[in-house]
Amino acid sequence: MFLDLIQLYRKNQNIGKIPLEDFNTEVFANILKMYPKVCEDFCLNFLKLPLDNYIIKTQYHQFIASQKPNCIIDLVLIGDSNICFLESKVESIEGDEQLLRYEMALIENHSEKGKYLLYCTKYSDPKKVDLIRNTVSFNQIRWYQIAKFLKQYKENPIIKSYLEFLNQYKMSQDNTLKSxxxxxxxxxxxxxxxxxxxxxxxxxxxxxxxxxxxxxxxxxxxxxxxxxxxxxxxxxxxxxxxxxxxxxxxxxxxxxxxxxxxxxxxxxxxxxxxxxxxxxxxxxxxxxxxxxxxxxxxxxxxxxxxxxxxxxxxxxxxxxxxxxxxxxxxxxxxxxxxxx
Structure with a gap:
């Protein structure tokens, strides 16, 4: 099914029918849903989240008690004792105080859980760590790092096709200048x-x-x-x-x-x-x-x-x-x- 979806995206990309960021997030989220071992490896060994029973949600609505707009988080990992918001960017940048609003949503709606906020981008977009309060653990990752993580599962045809998709849109390329x-x-x-x-x-x-x-x-x-x-x-x-x-x-x-x-x-x-x-x-x-x-x-x-x-x-x-x-x-x- 996902192979067909990726082909569908390629056919429709030039006429703007499907936003790249949303499509990419949904495919990646469904890979995590389909393959529990990959999801566990991603949460525990790649993201270094605490051991928990995580489920995957996308386009996750959260209300905040302020005049600022409410939040729709791209991808959320919800455990019994921990929760992680992951905001994905491909060809765009952070929205107006987006990370600050996500921090507020975590604090206001998940007071009893360990709180984690991840900002995943295609391009380098460094954020100041002091933007986030001590009650929320903040980290930045890049799509090329996720691609590198997934390569250990490239024998899986769906993951292989997704890696090709990331490569096509230059999301798997590490552009760090090395010696x-x-x-x-x-x-x-x-x-x-x-x-x-x-x-x-x-x-x-x-x-x-x-x-x-x-x-x-x-x-x-x-x-x-x-x-x-x-x-x-x-x-x-x-x-x-x-x-x-x-x-x-x-x-x-x-x-x-x-x-x-x-x-x-x-x-x-x-x-x-x-x-x-x-x-x-x-x-x-x-x-x-x-x-x-x-x-x-x-x-x-x-x-x-x-x-x-x-x-x-x-x-x-x-x-x-x-x-x-x-x-x-x-x-x-x-x-x-x-x-x-």
Missing amino acids: ENLIAMENMRKTIEIVEFHIENSKHAFIELFGGTSLNKNANWDQIKDKNRVCYYKDNILKTEKNAWSEILYAIEFGELKMTSQIYVDKNHESYQDFVDLKVPENFKKVEFDFGAAIQLQEELGKYLNNIYADKHIQDWFIDSFKQIKSLINTNELQWNLKK
Whole structure:
């Protein structure tokens, strides 16, 4: 159900039908409701709340005895002896005296309970601790910290999809500038130039076997930003009446530090199931993604570390992988759209 909701949000986001903050809070709250062990881990080990029997409420109405507006708290954890208000911000900032009003609501409505107030934001928005009285424990957290916590449960398909949602809206990214980031910045241009050289060094052989694709000047940057790689590819390699995506691609992957050559086919392609069912040699690896599948050859980039002949060895590996992919293509009955 939540996977469908996330897809629905993505379809409607541009026309403003569903506020991002409300949608995000409801999905996260329902994950906590659905998985009691995750909820317990979140409350006790992540938030460091006291041991209690917590239930989850959203859009929780609270009255306060003042001229200030009453409160509607995004997410509330209610225990027998403790209560925690969590206010979530994604693309907005704190409302007028919002945290102060939540403090008042906790004090006026929950005098017998341990009281906790959390301010969870996408961006840094530091608040003075002395804003909150001694009777209320106040803390600030960021959405990237929640994403990091949830990654230990990423084998769960719903949590995995939610993590992808957080990543899409840049809520899982820790933007703290660290020493390793400065070192990476210093060497980034040279590193990209080296990787681009190795991709260019094998392009002629790739085009000879499969044909070429005209890429715009920003193609490498787009690939680095979106896929964490530099690559070259030939698309539309399988015949289709549905304009479905298929490609042969070779790349250097930054995250895995690997060289990859692969055939990739989208799930909505007419030949997808036949492609997935192909029998391949043992050195090929089949990988299924959310939107398609690939048949891959890979090699560790570190194998050529500090090797003065690395440019030739890397080129040789790519060219050999192209030939193996070409041989695979020539030995099956799929409707390939490639030059002979």
